[in-house]
Structure formats: C-alpha cells, structure tokens
Amino acid sequence: xxxxxxxxxxxxxVIQVYRNQQYYGKDEKSYETxxxxxxxxxxxxxxxxxxxxxxxxxPGVQESxxxxxxxxxxxxxxxxxxxxxxxxxxxxxxNHYGDRTVYMGYVQHFLQYDFLQFRMAEPxxxxxxxxxxxxxxxxxxxxxxLCELEPGQQVLIKLNGKNDxxxxxxxxxxxxxxxxxxxxxxxxxxxxxxxxxxxxxxxxAPQPDKIIDLIKPLW
Numbered sequence: 694x695x696x697x698x699x700x701x702x703x704x705x706x707v708i709q710v711y712r713n714q715q716y717y718g719k720d721e722k723s724y725e726t727x728x729x730x731x732x733x734x735x736x737x738x739x740x741x742x743x744x745x746x747x748x749x750x751x752p753g754v755q756e757s758x759x760x761x762x763x764x765x766x767x768x769x770x771x772x773x774x775x776x777x778x779x780x781x782x783x784x785x786x787x788n789h790y791g792d793r794t795v796y797m798g799y800v801q802h803f804l805q806y807d808f809l810q811f812r813m814a815e816p817x818x819x820x821x822x823x824x825x826x827x828x829x830x831x832x833x834x835x836x837x838x839l840c841e842l843e844p845g846q847q848v849l850i851k852l853n854g855k856n857d858x859x860x861x862x863x864x865x866x867x868x869x870x871x872x873x874x875x876x877x878x879x880x881x882x883x884x885x886x887x888x889x890x891x892x893x894x895x896x897x898a899p900q901p902d903k904i905i906d907l908i909k910p911l912w
C-alpha cells in the first residue's frame with residue numbers, strides 16, 4: 694500500500710509532546726533512588742512525526758478521522774513506568790490507534806491537556822491550569838501563562854505534587870513528578886499517512902531551549 698497524501702483545509706499547528714510521569718512513595722523520596730526511572734530513554738513511537746519538512750501520520754488514520762477545520766495536531770510519546778494501582782492514572786485526550794496517542798481537532802480558544810492549556814493565539818501560548826484537572830493534588834498552583842510557543846523551540850515543564858490519602862487510613866501518601874517537553878514542529882498544509890505495516894520509529898527527547906521549573910518541596 695502506498696502512502697496517502699491529504700491536504701488540510703487550513704494550516705495545522707503540529708506539537709510534539711514528550712511526557713514523563715513518575716509516581717513514587719516515601720521509600721523513594723530520595724532522588725538517588727529514582728534517578729534512573731526519571732531519566733529520558735529512547736522511545737519506540739508510532740504516533741507520527743515530521744521529517745524533511747513532511748508531516749507523517751500513523752497507519753490506521755483515515756481521511757475521515759481528520760476533523761473539518763482541523764487546526765491543531767498533537768503527538769504524545771510517553772517515557773514512564775506504570776502508575777501504582779489505585780492512584781492517579783494518566784489523562785488521555787484525542788484519538789488512539791492502538792498504543793498511539795494522537796490529537797487532531799479544531800480548537801477555537803484553548804485545549805486542556807493534562808495540567809497544561811494550549812491557547813490558540815499568535816503566537817501560540819502555553820498556560821498552567823492545574824486546579825480543575827488534578828483537584829486532589831497539592832500544593833495547589835494558580836493558573837498562569839507559562840510561555841509563548843515558537844516553531845523550532847523546545848520547552849521543558851517540570852512539576853510535582855502529592856496525593857495524601859493518609860487521613861482516611863486507606864492508603865499512604867503518593868508523590869508525583871512530571872516532565873513535559875513541548876516541541877512546536879511548525880504549521881503544515883498537508884500530511885502523508887503512512888501505509889500498513891509500518892514499524893515504530895525511535896524518538897529521542899530533545900535538549901530543551903527553555904526550562905520552566907515548578908518543582909516545590911513536598912516534605
């Protein structure tokens with residue numbers, strides 16, 4: 694089967710997100726005990742990618758999957774160990790093709806993405822919006838603008854928190870630490886849908902140009 698080329702009705706902003714979510718208990722509160730788990734690893738990815746100025750979407754995507762007026766596309770690739778049973782599980786948005794996480798849609802004002810908001814402005818803005826999404830997690834942070842996103846610039850967002858069940862006596866306190874690398878790949882007027890079968894490619898989290906460190910003491 695040959696690749697299929699699809700032309701968008703309007704230019705589409707394409708974002709690559711590298712997501713690192715870690716969950717640990719009191720026995721791992723020392724950074725030394727969990728440093729290896731936090732380290733970024735090569736990620737076998739089947740979400741799609743940009744190469745030599747061409748946007749490639751994963752096999753299984755149909756032209757009918759692309760919403761009319763689509764203006765935002767997000768690839769999500771995870772670098773994480775599984776969350777302990779019974780605590781916060783990762784939020785998912787968009788469409789899923791097997792283990793592939795791809796969002797394609799028309800966004801008029803903003804898109805809530807985990808604790809982040811992508812705001813459709815010129816330039817595109819990235820905001821923190823924690824309280825409505827992770828209501829049980831402390832410390833609470835106010836909503837505010839993190840940065841503006843520029844094509845070709847990679848931004849690392851670091852955040853942590855705790856979920857305290859100890860008052861109920863049911864479960865112990867769980868700690869969370871997240872690192873999200875946001876890579877704005879540019880605006881595209883068309884895409885190429887990869888044919889079946891197509892082996893995953895290996896993605897490497899880039900060295901960020903900008904770091905926004907929201908880590909706070911939790912002890």
